[in-house]
Amino acid sequence: MFYSALLGNPVEHSVSPKLFSYIANKVSIEYSHIKMKVEKASQLSTKIKELCDLGFCGINITCPYKINCFNLLKDIDKECKKIKSVNTIKFKNGKIIGYNTDGIAAIKSINKVKTIERSDRIVMFGAGGVARSILYELAKFTRNIIIFNENNDDTKQMLKALDFNFKFYDLKDRKIIEKYLMDADYVLNCTSVGMKPNQDLSILSLNEIANTSFKKKIYFDVVFNPWETKFLQYGHQFNNVTISGGMMLINQALYAFQIWTGIKIELSEEDITNLGVILNNETNRL
Numbered sequence: 001m002f003y004s005a006l007l008g009n010p011v012e013h014s015v016s017p018k019l020f021s022y023i024a025n026k027v028s029i030e031y032s033h034i035k036m037k038v039e040k041a042s043q044l045s046t047k048i049k050e051l052c053d054l055g056f057c058g059i060n061i062t063c064p065y066k067i068n069c070f071n072l073l074k075d076i077d078k079e080c081k082k083i084k085s086v087n088t089i090k091f092k093n094g095k096i097i098g099y100n101t102d103g104i105a106a107i108k109s110i111n112k113v114k115t116i117e118r119s120d121r122i123v124m125f126g127a128g129g130v131a132r133s134i135l136y137e138l139a140k141f142t143r144n145i146i147i148f149n150e151n152n153d154d155t156k157q158m159l160k161a162l163d164f165n166f167k168f169y170d171l172k173d174r175k176i177i178e179k180y181l182m183d184a185d186y187v188l189n190c191t192s193v194g195m196k197p198n199q200d201l202s203i204l205s206l207n208e209i210a211n212t213s214f215k216k217k218i219y220f221d222v223v224f225n226p227w228e229t230k231f232l233q234y235g236h237q238f239n240n241v242t243i244s245g246g247m248m249l250i251n252q253a254l255y256a257f258q259i260w261t262g263i264k265i266e267l268s269e270e271d272i273t274n275l276g277v278i279l280n281n282e283t284n285r286l
Contacts, residue, residue, distance in 0.1 A: 001030040001031070001032070002024070002029060002030065002031045002032070002057045002260065002261060003031075003032050003033075003034075003054070003055065003056045003057060004020065004031075004032075004033045004034075004056060004057055004058050004059065004060070004256075004260055005033065005034050005035070005036050005051055005056060005059050005060070006033070006034070006035045006036065006059070006060045006061075006062060007036050007038050007044070007047060007048070007059055007060070007061055007062070007065065008037070008038065008061060008062030008063055008064070008065060009037055009038055009039060009063075009064065009065070010037065011035040011036065011037050011062065012035070012037070013195060013196050013225040013283075014035050014062070014225070015224070015225065015249070015279045015282040015283055016033055016035065016060065016249075016253065017033045017034065017035065018278055018279060018282050019033075019249065019250065019253045019275065019279060020033035020253060020257065021033070022271075022274075022275055022278065023253060023254065023257050023265060024257075026265055026267075026271070027263055027265060029261070029263075038065065041064075041065060041068045044065055044068055044069060044072060045072055048069075048072070048089065048096060049096075051091070052091045052094070052096055055091075056091060057090070057091060057260040057261060058088065058089055058090045058091055058256065058259065058260035059088070059089040060087060060088055060089075060252070060256055061086055061087050061088070061089065062087070063128065063129070063130070063192055064128070064129075065129075066085040066086055066087050066100075066102075066128070066129025066130065066132075066133075067084065067085050067086075067128075067129050067132075069085075069086040069089070069098060070083075070084050070085050070086045070098060073086060073089070073096055073097070073098040074096075075095055075096060075097045075098065076097070076098045077097065077098060077099045077100070079099075079100065080098050080099050080100045082136060082162070083100045083103065083132055083133045083136045083161075083162070084132065084161045084162075085100055085102075085129040085130075085132045085133055086098035086099065086100055087099070087100050087101060087102050087129070087130070087133070087252070088100065088101050088252075088255070088256045088259055090259050090260055099256075099259055100133045101251075101252050101255040101256060101259075102129070102130045102133035102134060102222075102248075102252065103133035103134045103135075103136050103137030103138075104137055104251075104255065105248045105249075105251035105252040105255060106133075106134045106137065106188075106220070106222065106248045106251075107134070107137045107138070107141075108251045109220070109243055109247035109248045109251055110186070110218065110220055110243060112247075113218060113241060113243055114218060114241070115141075116138070116141040116142055116186065117141070117142065118141065118142050118143075119142070119144070120141070120142050120144060120185040120186060121142075121144045121146075121180075121183050121184050121185050121186075122138060122142060122144060122145045122146070122184065122185065122186045122187075122188065123146050123148070123177070123180050123181055123184045123186070123187050123188070124138070124145060124146070124147050124148070124188045124190055125147075125148050125149065125171070125188065125189050125190060125191050125193075125203045126147075126149055126188075126189070126190035126191040126222075127147065127149040127151065127154040127155040127157070127158040127168075128154070128190070128191070130190055130222050131147075131149075131158065131190035131191070132158050132161065132162065134188065134190050134222075135147070135158065135162060135164070135166075135190075136162055139162075139164060143166075145166050146166070146167050146168070146169070146180045147159075147166055147167070147168040147169070148168070148169050148170070148171050148173075148177055149168065149170075149171055149191075150170070150171040150172075152168070152170055155168045156168075171203075174208070177204075177208065178208055178211060178212055181204075181208065181209075181211075181212035181217075182212050182214075182215070183215065184212075184215075184217055185217060185218065186217060186218045186219075186220065187204070187217050187218070187219050187220070187235070188220045188221075188222075189203045189204075189219075189220070189221045189222060189223065189229075189231050190222050191203060191222075192223065193223075193231075194221065194223050194226075194229040194230050194231050195223045195225060195229075196225050196226060196283070199226050199229065199230065200230060201230065202229065202230035202231040202234060203231055204231060204234065205234075206234045206237070209234045209235055209237075209238055209240075210234075210237075210238055213235075213238035213239070213240060216239060216240055216241070217235070217240045217241070218240065218241045218242075218243065219231065219232055219235030219236075219240050219241070219242045219243070220242075220243040220245075221242075221243070221244065221245045222245045222248060223245045224244060224245035224246040224248070224249045224279070224283065225283040226283050226284070227244050227246050227276075227279065227280040227283050227284075228242070228244060229244075229245075232244060246276060246279050246280070246283075247272075249279070250267070250272065250275055250279075254267070
């Protein structure tokens, strides 16, 4: 029997138990995944140690603790060391090992629609733990990346941690946002804006997307609850391609499952469609 958990605050919106149950059923193993709300960062170390001692195979870390976990752990995967943010933890023979699958899961979701090319222009919103890992992976494909965030200090920290020198602007600079959106090929929301219970919010307004959609773009959102955020609804309304954070979630789960169990699973298109329906229904219920 395998046990894993999701730690974060909030976690009520997560559909991960349904997701891991589906994956485990594909390989016919007994598996249970639970959600655990951690009120404060100071409680993380104790919770992680308790789950290790209980025999769990691993943990996923969600907002807002990904950078906190990196600072807590001694054993870190090589790629994760560069990102300096942890979203997956493996327990092995009493050792607690940190990984990050956010970036590779996001890029896999995007590249399945259209592979990012060196000449492509990207506008990215956010500078938290998930944004950090996605930016790290994006930079392997293109360096034409502009970042917008509400806190410039967080953005500077992210760029310093990754040793990048991309242009960044305050989220309040709406005219500059529209300027860069005009020529963008990809627009990425790497913040929690639009996540339940704030599903009526969008990092971009309907007018901003309308004014810059003469060139068709790919809109990607890390938020998976709701499955189609306002940000994606607005993008779709003007015939842009949209990618739900649910696709990233599925890929994250597959990577984490392999890290924890050693079992690699490739889902068919039918599986992904079925999972999309299941998880969409679950997000509507929560």
